[in-house]
Amino acid sequence: MIQSLHLGTEKRADRKSRRLIIIAWLFVTITVFTLAFTYYSIALLSAGRAYVGGEGLWSKAQKDMVYSIARYARYHDESYYRSYLDSLAICHGDRLARLELEKENPNLQVAFAGFLQGGNHPDDINGMIRLFRNFRHTGEIGRAIDIWTRADDDIDELTSVAERIRAAVQTGVLDDTTDLPYLQKIYQINQHLRPMEDEFSYTLGAAARKTQALLLIIMFAVVSVLLVGAFMFSQRLLRQSESIQRALRDGENQLRSLLQFAPLPIVIVHMTEETILYANDRALQQFKVAADSLSHLQVSNFYVRSADRDQLLAAMHGEGSLRDWEVQLRDANGTPFWALFSSQRIFYNGQDCVLTALSNIDEHKRTEQKLHHRAFHDELTGLPNRAMFMDSLSNLLARCTPGKDIFAILFIDLDRFKIINDELGHEVGDKLLQEVAARLKASVQHEDIVARLGGDEFVVLIEASADSVARTAQDILKAMKLDYILDENVINVTTSIGISFFPKDGISLAELIKSADIAMYYAKDQGRNNIQYFHDAVRTRVQ
Numbered sequence: 001m002i003q004s005l006h007l008g009t010e011k012r013a014d015r016k017s018r019r020l021i022i023i024a025w026l027f028v029t030i031t032v033f034t035l036a037f038t039y040y041s042i043a044l045l046s047a048g049r050a051y052v053g054g055e056g057l058w059s060k061a062q063k064d065m066v067y068s069i070a071r072y073a074r075y076h077d078e079s080y081y082r083s084y085l086d087s088l089a090i091c092h093g094d095r096l097a098r099l100e101l102e103k104e105n106p107n108l109q110v111a112f113a114g115f116l117q118g119g120n121h122p123d124d125i126n127g128m129i130r131l132f133r134n135f136r137h138t139g140e141i142g143r144a145i146d147i148w149t150r151a152d153d154d155i156d157e158l159t160s161v162a163e164r165i166r167a168a169v170q171t172g173v174l175d176d177t178t179d180l181p182y183l184q185k186i187y188q189i190n191q192h193l194r195p196m197e198d199e200f201s202y203t204l205g206a207a208a209r210k211t212q213a214l215l216l217i218i219m220f221a222v223v224s225v226l227l228v229g230a231f232m233f234s235q236r237l238l239r240q241s242e243s244i245q246r247a248l249r250d251g252e253n254q255l256r257s258l259l260q261f262a263p264l265p266i267v268i269v270h271m272t273e274e275t276i277l278y279a280n281d282r283a284l285q286q287f288k289v290a291a292d293s294l295s296h297l298q299v300s301n302f303y304v305r306s307a308d309r310d311q312l313l314a315a316m317h318g319e320g321s322l323r324d325w326e327v328q329l330r331d332a333n334g335t336p337f338w339a340l341f342s343s344q345r346i347f348y349n350g351q352d353c354v355l356t357a358l359s360n361i362d363e364h365k366r367t368e369q370k371l372h373h374r375a376f377h378d379e380l381t382g383l384p385n386r387a388m389f390m391d392s393l394s395n396l397l398a399r400c401t402p403g404k405d406i407f408a409i410l411f412i413d414l415d416r417f418k419i420i421n422d423e424l425g426h427e428v429g430d431k432l433l434q435e436v437a438a439r440l441k442a443s444v445q446h447e448d449i450v451a452r453l454g455g456d457e458f459v460v461l462i463e464a465s466a467d468s469v470a471r472t473a474q475d476i477l478k479a480m481k482l483d484y485i486l487d488e489n490v491i492n493v494t495t496s497i498g499i500s501f502f503p504k505d506g507i508s509l510a511e512l513i514k515s516a517d518i519a520m521y522y523a524k525d526q527g528r529n530n531i532q533y534f535h536d537a538v539r540t541r542v543q
Contacts, residue, residue, distance in 0.1 A: 054094065287331045324340060411516035498520025
């Protein structure tokens with residue numbers, strides 16, 4: 001009889017051991033999946049960021065095409081025509097990559113070469129190709145590609161006009177009296193392309209935001225499943241230990257031995273005295289305390305904010321449980337960490353207690369911050385990118401009232417930046433852009449927004465009076481003129497700045513950016529290295 005009971009006990013212990021091994025492997029599998037999914041999420045958002053940057057390069061190239069061919073039609077200067085061809089090559093490179101990837105069996109080397117010709121960084125291109133192939137027919141990505149495709153007709157039409165202008169210049173039939181129809185046609189094409197640029201940028205920004213939100217939801221869902229599973233497993237172990245306690249009169253020791261198998265830190269706290277009655281080995285490691293010092297510790301010492309402790313107590317006195325709660329704690333050394341935990345009011349050793357299972361989510365917090373930064377910041381300069389600037393401008397427009405509020409947009413473009421890239425190389429050009437970004441941030445107030453739209457185009461959003469905006473623009477102009485010493489090269493670069501004001505120069509996002517852009521090109525037309533404010537005469541002159 002005793003032998004049969006002994007064998008039965010061994011069999012039950014063996015079954016429990018196998019269940020524990022299965023559960024342990026389940027948690028290992030979920031953890032590996034979470035890490036793999038995090039890596040995929042970062043790669044996906046990096047590819048989205050690369051498309052935002054590529055859109056900025058494409059937009060810059062399109063505007064340079066319009067500007068260069070218009071200047072060529074007016075002045076017949078071959079340097080303008082060469083500039084037009086360089087900008088056209090960027091647009092053609094992006095189109096080549098897109099057309100190749102739309103094929104059933106694309107040549108990825110051709111697509112890579114096309115994106116490279118479009119000015120995209122080589123390290124970003126493989127991610128861009130994967131994003132295109134996997135998501136080209138889904139949501140905002142599909143709409144963005146459709147917008148991109150629609151722009152082909154306008155680029156082709158602009159190319160046709162440019163070829164006719166080239167032929168007219170070479171035959172000598174184009175002069176000040178015959179160039180007006182060509183300039184009007186260029187203006188019409190440009191007017192049709194501009195809304196597509198903004199729509200493409202908005203669509204990519206929306207795709208980045210939705211993708212980030214979806215990835216974070218999935219990530220936290222996986223963590224929640226892991227935590228809930230651990231909590232349920234801990235409760236099951238607790239119930240089993242109470243049964244063993246009644247049968248073997250040694251329930252407390254049995255409970256502690258079983259809780260050691262839990263894959264997450266678990267603590268049991270006295271409900272009213274808030275003393276720690278039990279903590280498994282993982283909890284001792286997490287809070288960096290010794291087992292013999294538990295009786296001298298108050299759980300309130302481990303909360304960073306006392307309000308979080310009060311919230312937990314209120315939940316225990318109310319519903320008796322709290323699930324998937326995110327809170328900041330600290331260990332015995334005072335080092336803070338973020339935790340996601342669930343608590344349940346229980347009876348332990350005849351006392352009213354709270355059992356808590358927690359998980360350290362510091363890594364997930366850092367990943368969340370990294371994902372957000374990659375989606376909305378320019379990787380080279382660290383400044384906000386085009387998508388984040390558009391969001392900030394939209395939010396500002398939503399809360400501003402014409403007649404009561406005023407703010408300005410400064411559109412900043414480096415003069416002859418392409419020459420530096422061609423003569424000194426892209427590495428020096430990148431360092432120059434980083435230095436320009438640093439000088440821009442140092443020239444404005446802390447609350448002003450400085451962003452990089454793409455290429456050598458920057459923009460500043462200032463909520464201030466016209467006089468204050470003028471002083472800031474002068475400060476930027478002076479700071480940019482100072483010599484740059486990069487890799488033993490002494491470089492002098494000037495800037496052209498165009499300024500538009502809300503609501504005088506527009507009350508919509510598109511109008512304000514367009515007005516500042518026109519003023520900037522007028523600044524270039526006036527000899528560069530100067531500041532121009534938008535007004536109707538400037539629009540007429542630029543057109």
